[in-house]
């Protein structure tokens with residue numbers, strides 16, 4: 001059995017690749033970072049090192065890597081003969097991997113079992129997004145190719161920090177993990193991934209994960225950055241920040257309870273587990289990694305506006321989430337292109353246009369005016385926006 005995994009980065013090596021290896025798949029990583037591809041091909045094993053309570057080391061073998069920018073034909077051949085394709089490249093990169101998968105499907109023997117495709121990104125229904133990108137890439141050939149693949153959405157949870165420069169292929173991760181995968185699309189033959197679990201309805205899992213782990217994580221990152229903390233653990237050690245993260249997560253839990261019928265006590269335990277994970281002070285995870293790409297994180301269906309919009313539509317409180325959104329607007333990292341864009345927008349556009357452009361909220365949505373007020377307050381702090 002063979003799996004092709006796009007994105008040999010943190011979660012790619014530290015989680016998805018590891019579980020595919022445990023499932024018995026021969027593993028082909030695809031990446032565009034030449035030094036990383038070379039480093040992977042220079043070794044025949046790497047270690048996934050869990051740090052924190054109960055952490056163990058696991059060795060991964062049976063892999064190779066292909067630079068898709070240089071050896072597209074080789075990659076397409078691998079996809080044509082694979083059982084599984086996974087991605088962990090970032091939601092905005094899916095459109096760039098889609099043409100390779102389409103080309104692989106075109107070469108695939110139509111009588112072989114369908115290619116099982118799962119995007120493992122932090123986004124609602126990322127595999128559906130990938131499928132749409134593949135449809136665009138295939139154009140008129142899509143009708144003939146679609147039946148050669150099945151598509152399952154997934155929710156992937158493990159904190160994998162940025163790895164040290166020059167640190168090789170080994171990966172440091174937290175001990176916790178969860179991988180929930182839609183069962184339905186596979187029929188009677190789901191992929192063999194022993195430590196993943198297959199569920200009939202992914203919606204509660206992905207929203208619980210994105211709107212708790214990722215909302216809380218980003219809230220800690222943005223308040224931490226503003227307070228001068230470098231790591232998530234250091235940010236959470238500040239009781240004021242911990243309280244503000246807790247306030248935002250109580251609101252997302254209230255939404256999950258109403259929307260998906262999740263149990264309030266179980267949600268409280270889930271929140272507590274997650275906050276413990278964030279406090280893991282031997283995991284070197286920075287506020288800069290976790291806060292990365294604030295424009296993506298502030299977009300319509302993401303970890304802040306997604307739950308806040310749905311909460312306010314149901315008459316639920318959103319003050320804690322608006323507080324977190326305010327902190328996100330202050331995220332100023334000159335090395336993050338989206339942070340630079342966000343700060344420029346705050347300085348040059350009026351509050352209504354920043355709100356519309358960044359959040360994608362409709363002007364008549366009940367959340368719009370609340371966010372606009374937060375944006376205006378931030379612009380006042382910056383002494384900007386008024387003359388735009």
Ligand SMILES: NC(=O)c1ccc[n+]([C@@H]2O[C@H](COP(=O)([O-])OP(=O)(O)OC[C@H]3O[C@@H](n4cnc5c(N)ncnc54)[C@H](O)[C@@H]3O)[C@@H](O)[C@H]2O)c1
Pocket residue numbers: 006007008009010011012030031032033036068088089090091093096097120121122156157158159160161
């Ligand atoms: N790190 C985590 O804790 C974590 C946990 C769960 C989910 N995720 C999600 O997984 C995805 C990847 O996150 P990450 O932290 O591993 O990031 P990362 O930057 O470490 O890894 C992404 C990799 O994708 C590669 N890449 C970029 N364009 C590519 C292309 N066109 N083809 C092939 N590879 C390409 C990059 O070179 C990089 O090696 C994101 O969607 C993220 O939200 C991350």
Ligand SMILES: O=P(O)(O)OC[C@@H](O)[C@@H](O)[C@H](O)[C@H](O)CO
Pocket residue numbers: 122156157158159160213214217218289290291292293
């Ligand atoms: O990957 P992002 O940028 O969507 O979010 C940053 C972190 O919150 C994220 O990578 C978490 O570590 C991960 O989602 C934990 O499962």
